[in-house]
Amino acid sequence: MYKTDICILGAGPGGATAALHLANKGIPSLLIDKAAFPRDKICGDALSGKVVNELRRIAPELPELLGTQQEALPSWGIHFISPGGHKLSVPFLQNYNAAKDVPAGYISKRIYFDNFLVEQVRQRPEIELWENVEMTKYEREEDGSFILRNKQGEALVQAKLLLVANGAQSGFTRHIANLQQEPEHYCAGLRAYYKGVTGMDADNFIELHFFKDFLPGYLWVFPLPNGEANVGVGMLSSAVSKKKVNLKKEMLHMIATHPSLKQRFANAELVDDIRGFGLPLGSKKRSISGDNYMLLGDAGALIDPFTGEGISNAMISGRWAAEQAANCLQEQKFTAAFMQGYDKAVYNRLWKELRLSRHLQKLLNYPWLFDKVASKASKNEALAETISCMLNDVDLRERLKQPSFYMKLLFN
Known part of the structure; x- marks a missing residue:
């Protein structure tokens, strides 16, 4: 049986980031994944400026190295398309026009990005990487450490500390940490890859479409290298159940018939199966640690409730998990x-952002208001810049919660 101080379950962005930060501190770890890399992960594939920042924290050269990868497309922002068809463009950088030679974000299929991180892991002697190993049983020892067993019941690992980063369907999260899926804080999604979608933004802005007949859900179109696009839909599970929505049927219907998409997809070809996935949203605070363990990324339900972004939050949690693990040792x-030091650090960094995104998510209950904001911003450059700053700056974003902001907007 392999004995280690720190075992990390899941080698996605959260787990790999934790292992790399521990390695930077000279602390060895065992990193286990049930798959062999490169492997696919159903996702929107967008890497925001926060991801770039977290890469830089691992090693200053990583963002530039990612930019040299043919599979990574530089992206400079987001287009929000309101229910009335008004476009609100939000650059990832506030000095967007002055700094376009420095991409603030990227779009890369997870099969490539996750492997990019794992390749960094392979170079570190401090990290023992096990692939194609799935742990299904977790037993406590008297000293609080864990014994990990595989499907065959073999005891393979004894660890003092577990960093659980094995995704939204984590058995550890459900059965040991007792975090259950809640439809009001869980999003159902579909992802498809298309080739030949036209009308993409010249600067590779990603698109989030909020169609009136599909609220409170949204449809996304993200450009990818080689003329491909990641196209998908997401909606709160509670709304899917209440409205009895068939997500696949609705997605294909919108692509085929909606005026803003119909022509763009006229000659597009579906190049992969349409696949479903779940997003545990960070729209409520949870206990993300306990005796001898921490929950990272999707396993700790840290996904942004408005945009569905989870990669950067997983990497942030991985960084703080490594910090806490060093303190524990x-x-x-x-x-x-x-272990509460970990919860505090993660939520000190993310909670204000997650809470405000929850408020923006609730704005979808008032599509006329969302439409009014987007309409005015599309005609008023100063207002568009103000909202862009708000969405990029968490402190400024507080104003989006205040009724006075919308009153001024509506009556000026």
């Missing part, structure tokens, strides 16, 4: 009380 404390 130094103090030789692994109790739930001591």
